[in-house]
Amino acid sequence: MFQDAAAFRFVGGRVSVDFTATHGLRWRDPSVERIPAPADLARWFIAAGLTDLTVPVSAPTLRGARALREALYRLMRGRVCQEPPDRRAIEVVNRWAAKAPPAVQLTADGSAKRLVEPSAGSLLALVARDGVDLLGDPHADRLRECSSDTCTLLYLDTTRAGSRRWCAMEVCGSRDKMARYRRRGAV
Ligand SMILES: [Zn+2]
8 A cells, every 4th residue: 555656645534635645745855746747636536536527627727726735735734733824825725715616416316416517626616615614613623644754644533532643554553663663673
């Protein structure tokens, strides 16, 4: 799992948190851009379960998507670090959240919901609205950053005790355990 640095990560618990993970290993130079091309953003929409369709993405929309992503990241990480929110980031998120999300309708048999001709912009509006819902809710205090020094993934800790330390136990958690085991062995 997670062998491929370019693979999308879905450990955030919310679509807006997972969107911030399309930029990975933020501490590293270069970091990992997981949506380098417009087609990658279209792939992410599908992987995130927002749509089954490959929506057209233009280069300007990709640029806007990345600006939204970084604004969400700044606000979410600021919450983790209990820093005052970045006003410019708030403006960017609000601008996207003000756009119309895709129209929805019931399928012919009335048993399922589907989006009506979603566009990249309307799907990004959904992501931004999810970010507003999350950051504007007391639950945002449960935002965390993975405890690994080499991982910058954010996630929403939904454990009852608020004790989740890793983006994924089987990745960063077990890596940490092994490192501690090795250190102990060396002493
Ligand atoms: Zn991690």
